[in-house]
Amino acid sequence: MAEATYVRAQEYLAPETLVQLAPFELRAKMIVEGVMSGMHRSPYQGMAVEFAEHRQYVPGDDLKHLDWKVYGRTDKLYIKQYQQETTLDVIPLVDASASMSYGSLEVKSGWGGTPASRRRNIWTKFDHATAVAAAIAYLSLHNQDRVGLAVFADELGTVVSRSGARAQWRRVVNALSGEPVKAKTNLAKISDQVISKIGNRALFVIISDLFDDLESIRQSLARFRHRRHDVILLQTLDRQELRFTFSQPAPFLGLEGEGRLRIDPRMLRQGYLEALRRHTDEVARLALEFGFDYHRLDTHESVAPALTYLLARRNAQIKRSKAG
């Protein structure tokens, strides 16, 4: 079992992925509460090594935190405050609804994937989502952060409790080795279930095609925001879904029980792309509205470049906020 897990883990973490992700840290935009010292800033100031700000001395303060340099220049007593580097709880939420089983790309060597995709020789959106989740989990554990996992559709499926242990990554990978279920995505319901299990604030990485109602997505993001969690929305779409390049009339069969639709795809391409664009635009707008990150992934592209871009952008935002 251990050997099998090891092999799968290797497939999830392609060398080029690790190489590209290594320079980045998965920093939360929000300062979260950590129980272990890590690279993430803690709101509990005092013992940490990184200076945060000055405040006037009040009786009872520890004198060792007095800034004598300021006192020498101004004759006023100020206490130096520091931010503590804390650990980060990173929880990928992987969508395993029926729509995630779509794929139009043959599985390539080294891309990993689920047993189902290897059987069908198709790289599905779910495969891509699990690869992304595995990469994020590996990176987080590498940064001494705690990592959890939830696989969902209309209900919570497999859940991996948060942990920073070395064996945690394998548990995550094991949990990702399942298959999509024949159910629709229900983010609003899932967010309720997840939030109820997480006491402290955490970074949720929602990896899904987000083929859900916009209202459900909005409710979900609002609840995360309300509980002051950070969220990264990774909308995972197949390239065929993004481009819709079918050229022959054919019946289309909905994976989530929508029925059969006989169309000439060339005729509907423009309308389809407009509808998809409206949906993704709206999701992105909702993410922006709640202060979350949104990124759209193409399953035909490697996981690493997209994650690299995302992490770099987050780091840049954090540095800008520190400078400000």
Add this chain to the structure above:
Amino acid sequence: MSVVTIGLLVAGAASVSVPILIHLLSRHRRRPIEWAAMRFLFEALRKYRWRVRMEQLLLLAVRCLILLVLGAALARPILNAAGVGSTGGLRVVLLIIDNGMTSAARVEVAGELTPELTESIAQAVELVGSLGRGDLVGLVTAARPARGLLVPPSADRSAVIDLLESIEPAESPTDLPGALGVVQSVLKDLPPDRVNTLVYLFSGFRRGAASLEVPLPGVLVDLAERTTLLASPAAQHPILNIQVAGLTPLRGLILPQRGRGQASSAQITVSLARFGAPLDRGVTRVRLVGADLGHVEPKVIQWEPGQQETTVDFLLSFSGRGKKALPVTAVIEEDALTADNQRHIVLAAREKVRVLLVDRRSFGAEPGIEQLGAGAWIHRALVPTDQSPMDVIEVDPAALEPLDLRGADGVILVRPDLLAQDGWLVLRKFVDGGGLLLVVPPGQSNIHQWTDRLNETFALPWHIELEVVEPAEGLALAPKQPASELLRFLSGELEGLTRPVLAYRVLPVDGKRTQAQRILNFADGSALLIAGSPRQIDADPDTAGVPRGLVLYLAVSPELSWSNLPAKPLMVPLFHELLRQGIGMIRTSRLYTVGHQPRLGLGPAAASLLGPDGRRVQIDATGRAREPLGRAGLWRVLDQADQTLGAVAVNVEPDAGRTDPQPQAAVTQWLGTSGPWEVFDPADPASALKTAQTGSPLAGLLLLVVAALVALETALARFSSHATRPARQRFATGVVPPVTGGAAPIGGG
């Protein structure tokens, strides 16, 4: 608008179903695609449903239209005509092939005797072979009845050549006016873009084919602007042809000879004619053959130099007893034309002549000789002894029925004043069927209103007075009577026979208002006996030469109060000859010629005719052949059960065999009345084509329409397929600016 190859047009129309079928079939043969983003497809479909449907319908309509127009275009056909790989283009060439009887005349070509028609066909085939693939060719045969063998014109040259080579000389004469009429109708039906038409007339213009005395109708004069008329040169090779021009029996009705058992005899005169040249001294052997004819010794005719006509008499003896039709055929040796080397006739034969005497019967004691009525005198005249060949049956005029007339050869109407309206119609039908009717005025009346009914019923150009005229001294007959076929056998003694006859009462004919053949005249010039055939109700050219029956009118009632005729020697031979010759004339006047579609008058039982070549021609309800009789010979008349009812003789027209060549100038002048004909070079009949114009605006227009439709279809297909490359992205400037660069683009790479 006419098309040449209607099949291609139909195929084009049928091919419209191809895209529809493809559309329908393609709906069922696709494997379903499992798809996740159905919500966006449904959304797009809701928005674009009508637009997509309209685009599809429009595209389908354009594709169907392309096939339809292309099919119509090819039906012309016009691809080559528009200059695509062809030197031809939009020319219409109509070929008139004279396959009349003289076309079978053999001329020497390269040391071999070849029919002139063969030479004409060879020229026509060469001409067709030189045409471009876009040219259309029509074919008209000129033998009567002229017919369009390939009309409307076709682009299938191989089919034209096959048709040309299947043409054989007919036994009917050339009907150039008819052929030109066919050509005229073809030219008028051509679409206006067919401005370049050529009419080729292949004929030797021998006298039998071109009667220069009868001008041609100017049917092509109006079409001369866009039509080139080209005729072959008139044949100049003299061809000697001898024909059996006539076969005339002395009596048309054959009766058994008294004292010779049951055998019948007849005298027949065979007329021969020579045409062409050289009319040297020669010998012709004439034979008579017939099924019921015993051996007849052939006769040899010696022709003197320059002699064109001659006759020879045969005395025939028939052995067949009880037969009413005796066919006889005169045959001479083979010569340049085969068709006119025979002539046929069907003689009518009777054991007795059956005569219906329509008179009011008298009962009681027989009156004295002074009171004998006309019927009684006529009965006595017809049956003077037991050996008489006449069988007289008396019928009351009020009870006359069609059944009474069955089997009757003649009717003598003594009491027309007592005939009912139906009786007149029965007699009209009898005469139309080839019967003989003799009408005499009723002796008891002074005012004769029945004459109006006679004129109305038979539509005779006669005017008989209503009132009897009583000459004071009695009216004698003219000493010099007109020559008449009816009294041909009395002509030698007629003067002596008529001299003692006097008429005391006469129901006269108004000579000024009557057009009739005079048989006997009174001394004052008025008519005693006239004859005529009922006017045909429908002007049928095919039956114009076929008298249906004969109506005779005797202006005096043959009883002693009117005339002393009953008591004179003229009485018996007069009535015998009138009946016998009249019936014979009617029978022998039924001359049917090849190429006509005659009304035969053979009675209701006749259903079809079976020709000498085994070909069957149906007879319609009016007694008319449903199609022209194409072969000369003895045709059997069959009933519905294919039982033989009799026979009719069909002969070639004597003039059709005239092989005399005619001067080119005269022929050109004669042709000129129908249009501006030019003579083409028989060695190079296609030379005129080289100067002909090519091209047609309609052809080009049709191709342009097809091209425009194809372009439209391409644009529509591209538009409706939405195969254009979409804009790169609008996320760069959209409402979600943060996701740039690394975000997967929608709609394109």
